[in-house]
Amino acid sequence: xxxxxxxxxxxxxxxxxxxxxxxxxxxxxxxxxxxxxxxxxxxxxxxxxxxxxxxxxxxxxxxxxxxxxxxxxxxxxxxxxxxxxxxxxxxxxxxxxxxxxxxxxxxxxxxxxxxxxxxxxxxxxxxxxxxxxxxxxxxxxxxxxxxxxxxxxxxxxxxxxxxxxxxxxxxxxxxxxxxxxxxxxxxxxxxxxxxxxxxxxxxxxxxxxxxxxxxxxxxxxxxxxxxxxxxxxxxxxxxxxxxxxxxxxxxxxxxxxxxxxxxxxxxxxxxxxxxxxxxxxxxxxxxxxxxxxxxxxxxxxxxxxxxxxxxxxxxxxxxxxxxxxxxxxxxxxxxxxxxxxxxxxxxxxxxxxxxxxxxxxxxxxxxxxxxxxxxxxxxxxxxxxxxxxxxxxxxxxxxxxxxxxxxxxxxxxxxxxxxxxxxxxxxxxxxxxxxxxxxxxxxxxxxxxxxxxxxxxxxxxxxxxxxxxxxxxxxxxxxxxxxxxxxxxxxxxxxxxxxxxxxxxxxxxxxxxxxxxxxxxxxxxxxxxxxxxxxxxxxxxxxxxxxxxxxxx
Numbered sequence: 208x209x210x211x212x213x214x215x216x217x218x219x220x221x222x223x224x225x226x227x228x229x230x231x232x233x234x235x236x237x238x239x240x241x242x243x244x245x246x247x248x249x250x251x252x253x254x255x256x257x258x259x260x261x262x263x264x265x266x267x268x269x270x271x272x273x274x275x276x277x278x279x280x281x282x283x284x285x286x287x288x289x290x291x292x293x294x295x296x297x298x299x300x301x302x303x304x305x306x307x308x309x310x311x312x313x314x315x316x317x318x319x320x321x322x323x324x325x326x327x328x329x330x331x332x333x334x335x336x337x338x339x340x341x342x343x344x345x346x347x348x349x350x351x352x353x354x355x356x357x358x359x360x361x362x363x364x365x366x367x368x369x370x371x372x373x374x375x376x377x378x379x380x381x382x383x384x385x386x387x388x389x390x391x392x393x394x395x396x397x398x399x400x401x402x403x404x405x406x407x408x409x410x411x412x413x414x415x416x417x418x419x420x421x422x423x424x425x426x427x428x429x430x431x432x433x434x435x436x437x438x439x440x441x442x443x444x445x446x447x448x449x450x451x452x453x454x455x456x457x458x459x460x461x462x463x464x465x466x467x468x469x470x471x472x473x474x475x476x477x478x479x480x481x482x483x484x485x486x487x488x489x490x491x492x493x494x495x496x497x498x499x500x501x502x503x504x505x506x507x508x509x510x511x512x513x514x515x516x517x518x519x520x521x522x523x524x525x526x527x528x529x530x531x532x533x534x535x536x537x538x539x540x541x542x543x544x545x546x547x548x549x550x551x552x553x554x555x556x557x558x559x560x561x562x563x564x565x566x567x568x569x570x571x572x573x574x575x576x577x578x579x580x581x582x583x584x585x586x587x588x589x590x591x592x593x594x595x596x597x598x599x600x601x602x603x604x605x606x607x608x609x610x611x612x613x614x615x616x617x618x619x620x621x622x623x624x625x626x627x628x629x630x631x632x633x634x635x636x637x638x639x640x641x642x643x644x645x646x647x648x649x650x651x652x653x654x655x656x657x658x659x660x661x662x663x664x665x666x667x668x669x670x671x672x673x674x675x676x677x678x679x680x681x682x683x684x685x686x687x688x689x690x691x692x693x694x695x696x697x698x699x700x701x702x703x704x705x706x707x708x709x710x711x712x713x714x715x716x717x718x719x720x721x722x723x724x725x726x727x728x729x730x731x732x733x734x735x736x737x738x739x740x741x742x743x744x745x746x747x748x749x750x751x752x753x754x755x756x757x758x759x760x
Contacts, residue, residue: 256419259296263333264303268369272333272423273360274306277415278408281381282326286497287388289399290329290411306330308358309381310501312509316640317672319356324501326385331412332359334375335423336368342426344373344698347416347455349409351436351463351662354515355383355508363670370687371694374425376416380408384480384504387513389473392493399450400519402473406444407521413445413454431457431697435665439463439542444515446535447526453536457700459693460542462661465526465615473516483511530615533622539700540619541693543628543720544612546749547658549604551641553597554654561650569596573603580758587754594655601657610755613746617715626702627713627720629746630664632685634725638662639674664723668693680736681725688738689723708740718744 252263252270263272278290285291307325308318335343348364350357359377368375380386386405393401417427432455434442442458443465445451481487484507486495496504517525529535557564564572569590574581584603593599616627636642637660644651665671666678667686678686692702692710702710710721722743728736747753 253299254422256422257295257415258293260299261302262299266365269334269336269365271335272302273304274330275300275302275333275415276306276330277378277412278329280327281329281385281404281408282501283497286326286385287393287401287404287493289397289404289407305332305358305360306379308360309379310385310505311352311356311382312505314356315644316356316361317643317674318361322502322505324505326381326501328358328379329381329408329411330359331376331378331415333420333423334364334368334377335425336372336374338372339374339424341421341424342429343424344371344694345376345416345420345425345427345430346373346693346697347376347378347413347430347432349378349380349432349434349438349441351434351438352382354387354405354437354440355512357382357437361672362665363673364668365670366686367669367690367694370690371697373694373697374420374423376412376420378409378412380405380412384477384508384513385501387473387515388480388496389470389477389513389516389518390481390492391474394518396493398519399521400517401477402470402516402518403444403467403522406441406448406515409441410445410448410451410454410521413451417454428456429698430455431459433459433461433541433693433697434463435461436463436661440465443526443530444522446538446540447524447529448521448536449523450521451536455536455538457538457696458540459696460540461664462544462548463542464611465530467522467525468514468516469525470517473513473518476511476513476516479511480507480513483507527615530618530622535622537623539624539626539696541626541628541696541702542612542616542619543630544609545659545661545663546629546631546633547601547605547656548608548661550601550656550658551660551662552604553601554641554651554656557597558650558654559644563595564597564600566590566596569600572600576603577607577758583758587751598655598657601655605657606751606755609746609750610752613718613750613752616713616720620713620715624700625713626696626710628710629720629722629743630659630667631722631724632663632667632682633658635659635663635682636666636676636678638666639672639676642674642676664689679725681728681738684736685723685725685738685740688740692721708742711742718747720746 263270276293307328308323309328310324310326313322350361359379362377364375381404389402420427439460440463442460486492489495573584577584588599588603590599619625666676667689695704696702711719719742723740726737726739728734
């Protein structure tokens with residue numbers, strides 16, 4: 208076991224790279240699975256699903272079933288169609304390995320070093336704790352990745368499953384242009400509409416959960432859908448989707464918003480993509496597109512990307528509008544962010560590429576992003592107040608993003624029980640991709656991220672991208688506390704309970720949210736490591752929300 212010395216503010220103790228949170232083992236429960244009615248956790252790892260039997264694997268403290276198809280191969284005639292039913296199989300299907308990831312270009316995350324071209328990827332993974340009995344709460348996790356990358360296997364929920372006793376399901380869905388293309392010709396093919404095939408995949412996975420999870424001991428009436436970044440945006444899209452009604456009882460929105468671009472915008476992007484891939488002007492555009500290889504599509508996507516957009520009966524209304532009017536699937540919501548969301552993107556778009564932001568680029572970026580309000584923003588965030596233009600840009604983006612998120616929190620709280628938070632553990636090891644990059648890059652080690660960045664909170668809930676990060680003992684206590692909060696919310700819609708600080712529902716009048724942070728216990732002290740999370744009213748002050756609220760809309 209390799210030791211690493213981590214410094215957090217004051218000097219910290221020597222730590223190991225292995226998290227102890229995954230070592231708690233619940234006693235196995237004798238149970239049997241029937242074909243109808245209420246099901247307990249199966250003794251055997253062979254389970255009958257609606258499409259056929261699957262055989263999983265036993266792990267320490269939990270069982271797992273990996274790569275279970277919930278929809279048919281999305282290649283060929285199924286490309287750019289709503290998810291199609293799986294062809295049932297005979298015998299027992301091995302569910303001991305992940306399915307292929309969905310087609311996507313390469314990226315900096317571990318496991319994504321090469322372009323992936325597989326379209327037969329619509330599968331999910333089920334993790335069941337040893338102690339699960341009938342009607343166990345279920346958490347369905349939707350991965351992030353900007354709607355262009357990622358996979359269900361990025362999330363290893365073992366410590367969440369073992370600590371909370373909940374069942375966790377992770378999901379693959381179509382990303383990039385294969386999941387988002389929006390053309391009138393596609394609209395004519397399906398009433399569900401184009402522009403959101405990846406979102407339709409997620410709903411198909413939720414329907415699979417409703418039809419099958421009781422056979423694993425789960426409760427189909429107690430399903431929480433949650434996600435981070437693009438996954439969080441997906442969750443809000445489902446809140447507004449008529450076809451998602453009844454598929455989940457609670458929602459978790461981590462570092463994401465509530466907005467889908469218009470069908471017109473999606474179609475404009477899609478037409479640019481059609482031109483880039485060489486199908487513009489052909490007699491049958493769809494036949495041309497479906498005849499292209501996944502490699503050709505991904506190459507063209509680099510020149511002309513397409514984001515999800517409104518369309519059809521599944522996503523007819525902008526989720527932001529639905530939330531404002533109360534016309535959405537009303538369930539309890541837990542949502543929040545990290546305290547320096549945008550620090551990651553300043554690094555990714557500038558310094559990581561070897562071209563730190565210049566003063567001229569800062570002004571141009573502000574004018575592009577804030578239009579008629581740009582002069583006010585430049586006056587409020589002058590370059591002279593920051594060591595670098597990049598840090599000024601991070602501050603601007605953190606402020607405007609936090610204001611948008613606070614508005615969403617306040618709006619949701621008018622209609623449903625809403626628990627808001629900010630992950631404020633600024634001294635945390637950054638998430639896997641940045642953590643690994645910092646081991647070999649001085650630029651990454653020295654970059655001023657400004658606090659906890661986008662994705663940093665995920666490692667506190669589960670192992671992300673196959674890496675257990677070197678958290679210190681206080682941070683491990685924060686992880687335990689966060690898992691407790693999320694586990695309670697998944698079980699009941701309320702994160703509160705014994706031995707954790709009381710977490711009030713959000714009220715616009717007070718603006719109180721939970722600030723999630725580790726303590727800073729001195730080495731060799733007589734105090735045990737601990738989390739120091741507390742209710743805070745400082746979110747507005749810390750992110751200068753008064754300024755952003757005063758700008759003309």
